[in-house]
Every structure is written in structure tokens, then in C-alpha cells.
Amino acid sequence: MKKFKISLLLLLTCLLVVVSACSNSDKAASEKKKMQFFVSGDNVEGAALATMSKKYSEETGVEIEVVDVPFNDMVTRITNMVQAGNPPALARTAGFNPIWRDSLADLSATLSDKNLREDLAIKDDGKVKGLPLDLTAVGLYINKDLFDKAGVKYPTTEEDVWTWDEFRTALETVIEKTDAKYGLVMDQSEHRLSTLLYQFGSKGFYEENGQYTTNAETKKALNYFVKLNDDKIMPKAVWSAGEDPSSMFKSGQVAAYYSGVWQIKDFEKNIKNFEWASVYMPYEKVRATNLGGNYIVKFEGSGVEKEAQKFIDWLYTKENYEELASLGGYLPVVADAKVDYAVGEQGTKSYEVYRNEMKASDPIAAKLKAELDVLQLTSEKTANNAIRDNVVKTLNGEQSVEDTIKNVNEKLTDAYVK
Numbered sequence: 001m002k003k004f005k006i007s008l009l010l011l012l013t014c015l016l017v018v019v020s021a022c023s024n025s026d027k028a029a030s031e032k033k034k035m036q037f038f039v040s041g042d043n044v045e046g047a048a049l050a051t052m053s054k055k056y057s058e059e060t061g062v063e064i065e066v067v068d069v070p071f072n073d074m075v076t077r078i079t080n081m082v083q084a085g086n087p088p089a090l091a092r093t094a095g096f097n098p099i100w101r102d103s104l105a106d107l108s109a110t111l112s113d114k115n116l117r118e119d120l121a122i123k124d125d126g127k128v129k130g131l132p133l134d135l136t137a138v139g140l141y142i143n144k145d146l147f148d149k150a151g152v153k154y155p156t157t158e159e160d161v162w163t164w165d166e167f168r169t170a171l172e173t174v175i176e177k178t179d180a181k182y183g184l185v186m187d188q189s190e191h192r193l194s195t196l197l198y199q200f201g202s203k204g205f206y207e208e209n210g211q212y213t214t215n216a217e218t219k220k221a222l223n224y225f226v227k228l229n230d231d232k233i234m235p236k237a238v239w240s241a242g243e244d245p246s247s248m249f250k251s252g253q254v255a256a257y258y259s260g261v262w263q264i265k266d267f268e269k270n271i272k273n274f275e276w277a278s279v280y281m282p283y284e285k286v287r288a289t290n291l292g293g294n295y296i297v298k299f300e301g302s303g304v305e306k307e308a309q310k311f312i313d314w315l316y317t318k319e320n321y322e323e324l325a326s327l328g329g330y331l332p333v334v335a336d337a338k339v340d341y342a343v344g345e346q347g348t349k350s351y352e353v354y355r356n357e358m359k360a361s362d363p364i365a366a367k368l369k370a371e372l373d374v375l376q377l378t379s380e381k382t383a384n385n386a387i388r389d390n391v392v393k394t395l396n397g398e399q400s401v402e403d404t405i406k407n408v409n410e411k412l413t414d415a416y417v418k
Contacts (some may be wrong), residue, residue: 039066048328087299089308096377104129105298114316130295134330138195141257145274150177155280172254183233185245186231186258201285212412214302229301259269265329278350289357291366383415
């Protein structure tokens with residue numbers, strides 16, 4: 001009897017071990033299917049990816065944890081995770097770090113299979129390390145009510161485009177004749193500022209004879225931008241202290257806003273206190289809009305590489321991508337995508353303005369952005385925001401425009417010249 005009790009006890013113990021092992025195995029399998037997708041969130045673009053991730057989970061049972069990461073923290077946070085050997089499965093990013101280089105999966109098959117724009121992909125040694133997720137362009141919004149109240153005309157066709165001096169005069173008149181607090185705000189972004197530089201004929205910062213340099217028009221454009229930040233035309237606090245230009249424009253107290261196509265859906269939904277419009281940007285020598293966008297990247301070492309690849313392929317399937325682009329207000333990167341943005345008359349006109357701006361733009365705008373994105377990934381060092389950070393120092397009275405140009409050239413040379 002005693003032997004029987006011992007045998008029974010051993011049997012029950014074994015059964016518990018087996019059940020526990022099965023339970024742990026099931027749990028591990030369940031956890032393995034869950035993947036982290038890092039996204040810089042907002043109520044339009046970030047929400048679009050969250051919506052599509054939820055749809056995929058409902059269709060497949062694979063859980064996607066969409067992690068909202070502040071835009072300016074994205075590259076640093078992922079870099080830390082890669083160094084710790086614990087990267088996310090996927091990320092939507094506009095920037096890169098060379099530490100990611102060996103951890104990024106090759107997405108060449110998706111690029112070709114899904115008919116994506118090859119010129120927008122991030123390539124490294126023949127491998128595709130970043131797929132374009134959306135195409136963006138810089139543009140100009142105005143508070144139409146303020147312009148109308150001041151009796152100031154604005155461009156409605158490409159034949160009416162302002163010069164920069166004409167635009168400044170228009171803003172001064174609006175400020176004088178209305179209760180506008182400022183004439184113009186611009187996102188604290190190299191992407192936005194570079195558009196102004198190109199419009200003045202700048203060729204940006206580029207390598208020549210083993211070091212970075214720029215042309216004379218860059219200095220002229222930077223001087224012009226600094227003079228605009230006079231706390232009348234532009235509030236210095238946006239660039240020097242990081243105040244939110246979007247909120248300032250939405251308040252109705254700013255006549256114009258230099259931002260981008262991603263704002264259209266948000267403005268149409270959330271601006272109720274005045275009528276706004278997209279208008280053609282001013283120029284000095286050439287018309288230009290800086291092209292850019294975000295990329296989707298997949299990391300090796302996440303433990304869910306196969307599941308992540310299936311999601312990417314699903315997302316870029318034509319009908320799913322069209323839905324994503326519609327929700328996020330994206331200009332499409334899938335060549336045959338037809339996007340219904342589900343916007344009203346003003347939104348429809350705005351997308352037309354952006355398409356025309358892109359057609360008229362100096363090619364330099366797209367070329368330099370793509371080159372710098374690749375350099376961020378493939379160089380041993382990075383020079384992210386070298387232009388922005390040095391311009392901020394100039395606006396804060398810490399250095400001259402000449403010093404800003406010198407410092408940017410040195411920073412880029414140190415980071416990117418082999």
C-alpha cells in the first residue's frame with residue numbers, strides 16, 4: 001500500500017510537470033507571436049498605423065503592441081535597445097543610427113513584390129534596409145480668414161507664386177490690419193528649413209574634394225531666416241525654445257504655417273475656428289519642396305522575425321496600403337495605389353497643391369534627403385540635426401551665420417567623409 005501511494009505520488013508529480021511544461025510552452029508560443037511596433041504617434045499618422053495593426057490582429061490572431069515613442073526620441077531609444085540585444089520587431093522611423101546596421105533585415109523581396117518606389121528605399125550593400133512607408137512634401141498653410149480680413153491676396157495658381165520678399169510684405173500687412181499675433185511659424189526641423197534654403201538657390205551641404213561645403217546662396221538664405229525670427233514675422237521661441245508651431249497656428253493667431261502634407265487630415269478635422277487653405281510656397285530663385293517620408297524597418301533578434309515579415313507583406317498589399325494611406329493622409333509609395341483621402345473640398349485642393357509643388361520642385365530637394373538618410377545608417381558617426389542645432393545657436397545669439405555654416409560643414413565632414 002505504501003509503495004502504491006509513492007507510485008501514485010510520483011505519477012501525479014509527473015503529470016503536473018507535463019501540464020506545467022505544456023502550459024509554459026503554450027504561453028511561450030503565445031508570447032512569441034506578439035510583436036512590438038514602434039511608432040511616433042499623433043491623431044492621424046500614428047492612429048492610421050494603430051488602426052491597421054489592430055485590423056491585422058483581428059484577421060490573424062497575432063498581437064501587435066503599437067508603442068508610441070516621441071519623434072525626437074525614436075532613434076535614441078531604438079539604438080539603446082539594439083545595443084542591449086532587445087530590439088523591437090518593427091519601427092516606423094524617419095532617422096537611422098549606424099548601430100542598427102547589422103540588425104536590420106533585408107526587405108528587398110517586399111520592395112519588388114509590392115511595386116514600391118525603389119528610389120525611396122534605404123539601400124546598403126545591395127540590400128534594402130528600409131522600405132518607404134509614405135511620401136511627404138513640405139508646404140504652406142494660411143489662415144484664410146486673416147488674409148481676407150486684411151484684403152491681402154494669396155496665390156491660387158502656380159502663375160501667382162510669391163517671391164520671398166512679396167510673401168514677407170503680405171505677412172506684414174496681415175499683422176498690421178488684423179489681430180494676428182505673428183505672420184509665420186515653421187516647424188523646428190531641418191526638413192522644413194532646407195526647403196527655404198533650396199528656394200533661395202542653395203545646393204545644401206555636400207561633399208567636395210574630401211570635405212563638406214555649400215554655396216553662397218545658403219548664407220543668404222540663413223541670414224534671411226534669422227531676420228524673419230524677429231518676434232513679429234516669426235516667433236523666435238519656436239526655433240530657439242521648441243514651442244509648438246502647430247498649436248500656435250490652430251489658435252487662429254498666426255497668418256501662415258510652414259509644415260507639410262501630413263497636416264491636411266488633422267486640420268480638416270480639428271480646425272473649426274477659422275478657414276484655412278494650402279497655398280503655393282514662395283521662392284527666391286527656384287521653386288522647391290523638400291521630399292521625405294518615413295520608413296518601416298524590421299529588426300533581426302526580436303524573436304518574431306517571421307511574424308513581422310508577414311505583417312509587412314500584408315500591410316503593403318495594395319488594398320491594405322490604400323486604406324493605410326487614406327487613414328494617414330499619406331502620399332502613396334505603392335506605384336499603382338489609388339487613394340481616396342475621404343476629405344472635403346479644401347482637403348482635395350490641398351493635395352492638388354502638394355502634387356503640383358512636387359512636380360515643380362528642384363530635384364536637389366529629393367536627392368540630398370535620400371543621400372543623408374543612407375549616410376545615417378552606413379557611416380561610423382552621425383550628424384543628425386547639425387543644421388538645426390547650429391541655427392538655434394545663431395538665433396540665441398551664441399554664434400554668427402558664418403560660424404553656423406563652418407560648424408555644419410565640419411560636423412558633416414567628420415561624420416560622413418570616409
